Amino acid sequence: MPDLEGNMHILRLIPYFIKVSFQEEAAYRANFFISLFTSVLNLATGVLGIMILFGQIDSIHGWNEASTMALLGIYLMVTALRGLFIGPGLDALAGMDGEIWAGKFDFVLLRPLNTQALVSLRKWRLFSLFDLLLGLGVFILALAKMQTVLSAWQIFSFVIALFSGLVILYAILLIFSALVFWSPGVLFTWVFDGLFQMARYPMGMYPGWLRLVLTWIIPVGMITTIPAEALTGSLEPVMLVASLLLAAALFAAGTALFQIGLRRYSSASS
Amino acid sequence: MNLRGVKALIRGLWLSWMQYRSFFFVLAFGWMIPPLIYLLVWSTAAGDGSLGGFNRGAFVAYYLVLILVNQITYAQVNWTVGDLIRCGQINHILLRPLAPVYDALASEVAGKTVYLLFDLPILAILALIMKPEVTFTWEKVGLFLLALLLAWMLRFLWGYWIALLAFWSARADALLTLQDSLIFLLAGQVAPVALLPGFLQSAAIVLPFRYMVAFPVEILTGNLGRADIAAGFAIQILWTTLAAVLTVVIWRRGVQRYAGFGG
Amino acid sequence: MNDSHIQVRNLSKTYRVPVRPEGLRASVGSLFHPTYDDIPAVKGISFDVHAGEVVGFIGPNGAGKTTTLKMLSGLIHPTSGELTVLGFEPWKRDAKYLKRISIVMGNKSQMLWDIPPMDSFRVLGEIYNVPAGQFKQTLDEIIELLDMQELLTKPVRNLSLGERMKCELAASLLYRPAVLFLDEPTLGLDVSMQLRLRKFLADYNRRSGVTVILTSHYMADVTALCPRVILIHNGSLMFDGELSSLARDLAPYKLLRLTLLEVTSMESLKLPEGAEITEREGLGLSIRVPRADAPDITANLLQTLPVSDLTVEDPPIEAVIDRVYTGGSL
Numbered sequence: 001m002p003d004l005e006g007n008m009h010i011l012r013l014i015p016y017f018i019k020v021s022f023q024e025e026a027a028y029r030a031n032f033f034i035s036l037f038t039s040v041l042n043l044a045t046g047v048l049g050i051m052i053l054f055g056q057i058d059s060i061h062g063w064n065e066a067s068t069m070a071l072l073g074i075y076l077m078v079t080a081l082r083g084l085f086i087g088p089g090l091d092a093l094a095g096m097d098g099e100i101w102a103g104k105f106d107f108v109l110l111r112p113l114n115t116q117a118l119v120s121l122r123k124w125r126l127f128s129l130f131d132l133l134l135g136l137g138v139f140i141l142a143l144a145k146m147q148t149v150l151s152a153w154q155i156f157s158f159v160i161a162l163f164s165g166l167v168i169l170y171a172i173l174l175i176f177s178a179l180v181f182w183s184p185g186v187l188f189t190w191v192f193d194g195l196f197q198m199a200r201y202p203m204g205m206y207p208g209w210l211r212l213v214l215t216w217i218i219p220v221g222m223i224t225t226i227p228a229e230a231l232t233g234s235l236e237p238v239m240l241v242a243s244l245l246l247a248a249a250l251f252a253a254g255t256a257l258f259q260i261g262l263r264r265y266s267s268a269s270s
Numbered sequence: 271m272n273l274r275g276v277k278a279l280i281r282g283l284w285l286s287w288m289q290y291r292s293f294f295f296v297l298a299f300g301w302m303i304p305p306l307i308y309l310l311v312w313s314t315a316a317g318d319g320s321l322g323g324f325n326r327g328a329f330v331a332y333y334l335v336l337i338l339v340n341q342i343t344y345a346q347v348n349w350t351v352g353d354l355i356r357c358g359q360i361n362h363i364l365l366r367p368l369a370p371v372y373d374a375l376a377s378e379v380a381g382k383t384v385y386l387l388f389d390l391p392i393l394a395i396l397a398l399i400m401k402p403e404v405t406f407t408w409e410k411v412g413l414f415l416l417a418l419l420l421a422w423m424l425r426f427l428w429g430y431w432i433a434l435l436a437f438w439s440a441r442a443d444a445l446l447t448l449q450d451s452l453i454f455l456l457a458g459q460v461a462p463v464a465l466l467p468g469f470l471q472s473a474a475i476v477l478p479f480r481y482m483v484a485f486p487v488e489i490l491t492g493n494l495g496r497a498d499i500a501a502g503f504a505i506q507i508l509w510t511t512l513a514a515v516l517t518v519v520i521w522r523r524g525v526q527r528y529a530g531f532g533g
Numbered sequence: 534m535n536d537s538h539i540q541v542r543n544l545s546k547t548y549r550v551p552v553r554p555e556g557l558r559a560s561v562g563s564l565f566h567p568t569y570d571d572i573p574a575v576k577g578i579s580f581d582v583h584a585g586e587v588v589g590f591i592g593p594n595g596a597g598k599t600t601t602l603k604m605l606s607g608l609i610h611p612t613s614g615e616l617t618v619l620g621f622e623p624w625k626r627d628a629k630y631l632k633r634i635s636i637v638m639g640n641k642s643q644m645l646w647d648i649p650p651m652d653s654f655r656v657l658g659e660i661y662n663v664p665a666g667q668f669k670q671t672l673d674e675i676i677e678l679l680d681m682q683e684l685l686t687k688p689v690r691n692l693s694l695g696e697r698m699k700c701e702l703a704a705s706l707l708y709r710p711a712v713l714f715l716d717e718p719t720l721g722l723d724v725s726m727q728l729r730l731r732k733f734l735a736d737y738n739r740r741s742g743v744t745v746i747l748t749s750h751y752m753a754d755v756t757a758l759c760p761r762v763i764l765i766h767n768g769s770l771m772f773d774g775e776l777s778s779l780a781r782d783l784a785p786y787k788l789l790r791l792t793l794l795e796v797t798s799m800e801s802l803k804l805p806e807g808a809e810i811t812e813r814e815g816l817g818l819s820i821r822v823p824r825a826d827a828p829d830i831t832a833n834l835l836q837t838l839p840v841s842d843l844t845v846e847d848p849p850i851e852a853v854i855d856r857v858y859t860g861g862s863l
Contacts, residue, residue, distance in 0.1 A: 009662065012659075013656075013659055013660060016655065016656045016659050017656070019652075020645060020648060020652055020653070020656050023647070023648040023652060024645060024646075024647045024648055027647035027648065027688065028647075030440060030441060033441065033444070034441060034443065034444045034447070037444050037447065037448070038444075038447050041447060041448065041451040042451075044451070045451050045454050045455060045460070048455060048460065049308075049455075049460045049461075051467075052460055052461045052465065052466060052467065052470070053311065053312075053315065053461070055465075055467050056315065056321045056322060056461075056465055057315050057321060060311075060314060060315050061314070095293075096293070102641070103638075103640075103641050104641050104642070104643075106603075106608050106636070106638070106641065107636075107641070107643040109607075109608060109626065110606060110607065110608065110626070110631055110634075110636060111631065111660055112628035112629075112630075112631035112632045112660070112661060112662075113628065113660065183292070185292055185293070186292045186293075186296065187292075187293065187296050190296045190297075190300060191296055191299060191300075193300070194296075194299050194300040194302075194303045195303070197303050197304065197307060198303070198307060200307065201307060201311055205310065205311045205314050205315070206310050206311075206314065207310060207313075207314065210310065263610075266608065266609050266610045266624060267609065267610045
């Protein structure tokens with residue numbers, strides 16, 4: 001059961017988790033350069049992809065090169081945050097060498113902390129801060145290219161939309177991770193990462209049926225498109241409210257599914 | 271050539287791959303997404319008109335075939351060769367009465383069937399929803415199959431010699447990542463080569479990457495002229511030969527070096 | 534208020550295992566109408582453990598030892614029965630409960646692989662909210678007892694199996710739990726490391742009064758550490774008591790060891806039903822006899838054979854347990 005005191009305690013633990021994660025990362029220094037290289041390539045392919053597309057056409061359903069680039073910046077920043085914390089802790093659960101399959105999850109379960117909070121916050125990958133910077137760079141350059149003066153409402157709605165996008169991201173990741181309690185060998189978070197790539201481009205660029213699926217059913221579109229629309233001024237206020245409500249609902253659903261998964265683990269594991 | 275040995279190897283690998291099929295289905299899903307995104311984006315961009323000679327249906331046909339070709343030619347084995355060398359497991363393989371490249375080839379063939387089990391139904395459903403527009407002629411199909419076979423050999427061998435650099439450096443994998451990015455940009459994934467801006471298009475035509483994926487797709491779904499097709503095959507064969515030579519040379523040097531170290 | 538740390542009444546655990554039928558049609562059918570087998574792992578066991586006791590859980594593979602341990606620690610939910618540890622119901626995993634128990638598993642590690650143990654210890658100290666002064670005091674004590682000063686700064690992946698187990702034990706005791714569950718802690722360790730860990734556990738139990746439940750496949754662990762053993766077989770409790778009386782209670786036979794004065798033919802010796810010669814070498818002779826018949830047979834032997842020496846023994850503990858494990862009955 002979540003209790004306030006326990007949750008405050010885990011927040012105080014975060015600096016320790018970060019320190020230990022950093023030490024673990026530093027043990028593999030060779031990986032640092034490979035990560036650096038991969039990040040830059042990822043950035044380059046993303047940017048070139050948009051430039052090639054808009055080399056052929058000026059705008060698609062109201063999205064031009066600058067606003068699509070701003071959305072890419074948001075996508076890169078959100079992906080970086082997912083890689084910074086939350087993601088590493090949840091990724092470690094699944095797969096053939098994952099904690100549930102190998103039984104190491106037992107130790108996580110026996111810590112005197114809220115299991116969901118512990119699983120989400122325990123592992124950090126500080127290298128993602130570099131990715132975050134790259135994303136921020138793309139975002140700022142794209143904003144400059146858009147040449148619009150942002151109104152207070154645009155900035156406010158952007159911040160709110162980004163916040164609710166991050167909550168949605170966490171909730172969907174949690175839902176995919178909780179499925180691990182039913183099939184510990186399947187890398188569900190990888191499936192999510194595949195789907196999440198769809199959020200590189202505005203939902204407006206997808207066919208209608210897919211737009212609906214990616215906005216309401218597996219709402220990866222909400223995570224990047226709504227904040228980007230807030231910036232371009234094309235966001236309807238009702239969508240901002242809808243995205244907040246969806247974030248709250250998904251957060252509740254994710255937490256519930258994770259708890260059901262834990263209960264299943266406790267009754268069925270052998 | 272030890273045909274019975276190869277058959278037994280494929281069978282054994284296939285059985286163990288099916289055991290872990292969920293893992294491979296997840297991988298196949300991940301590989302399918304980037305071309306799928308560009309299929310959707312380009313077909314929306316085309317709308318009712320056309321871009322660079324492609325209308326909506328042509329984009330759909332192009333990308334559906336590309337997803338298939340990308341999967342068939344993707345040599346995932348190249349990622350494990352480096353691990354085998356680093357962990358010393360290559361010792362076992364060197365001791366078998368079978369040339370080591372067969373080991374990689376066997377897991378290629380075994381893997382492909384597992385991936386296709388996943389890909390084909392999805393492609394069929396996408397074809398039903400998205401309505402590709404394409405006309406096949408037997409001539410096109412024949413040339414496509416030939417180009418596909420060469421593309422697979424080229425992509426496999428090209429990745430294999432890069433992976434073999436693991437004999438010298440633990441970071442050879444970074445070059446495989448670079449290869450994947452270049453294939454994404456220059457082998458017709460981010461856009462058909464015909465739609466690339468001038469300098470990228472020239473690079474795509476000269477470098478080997480287009481001939482690993484895009485070339486067979488263009489033969490089947492595009493309207494390449496006879497001269498283009500002939501030139502394409504010439505370049506493809508040239509690069510494949512070079513990759514084969516590099517593989518043999520690097521393998522020999524690498525094993526010598528490895529034996530020198532004493533494993 | 535009694536000092537019972539663990540109370541177990543009629544505790545049962547049944548796993549539901551999906552049945553995967555052979556053949557394509559049947560397996561498609563099972564997708565829609567899955568059938569399950571109920572596998573009883575623990576069948577209605579009861580016992581109490583008092584504060585400071587060291588109890589050995591023994592039984593063959595699959596007997597239900599680990600399942601019981603997992604229910605006691607709170608990892609799995611019992612199917613039926615009552616269970617309290619330190620006054621808590623373990624499966625609720627109340628933080629107050631979890632701070633007072635600890636588990637060490639011989640085949641799973643809670644240490645972080647790539648960093649020195651000391652850094653893992655600090656994080657654990659924070660997770661369990663151990664005050665700084667107490668943390669240092671406890672750690673110093675454990676480090677001294679385990680003689681592991683030089684291990685603290687090396688990455689765990691560079692440590693030997695035995696050194697890693699020292700770290701596991703230290704990690705599990707940092708917050709001074711009242712109950713310690715040990716599941717096969719000496720698995721794979723060499724003999725001298727086994728001896729050191731046993732000595733440590735005995736010392737630590739004496740100093741701190743921690744209650745210990747231990748499972749092990751090495752009888753030597755149990756004989757060295759546990760005055761009391763609980764034998765589980767096929768999910769049922771077969772014996773609960775002092776180790777020394779296990780043989781008496783469970784083995785329905787005794788061993789007569791004789792030394793003869795001269796080489797004698799056994800032709801004339803008439804052994805009653807159920808008794809047999811198990812060993813014969815030179816003048817030495819061992820005879821296994823039903824427990825009830827032991828006095829009569831002894832008298833008979835003394836009359837018919839030229840006996841220089843005769844002892845009546847319970848069979849060795851390993852032999853008794855081996856018979857339980859392999860035969861299932863005695």
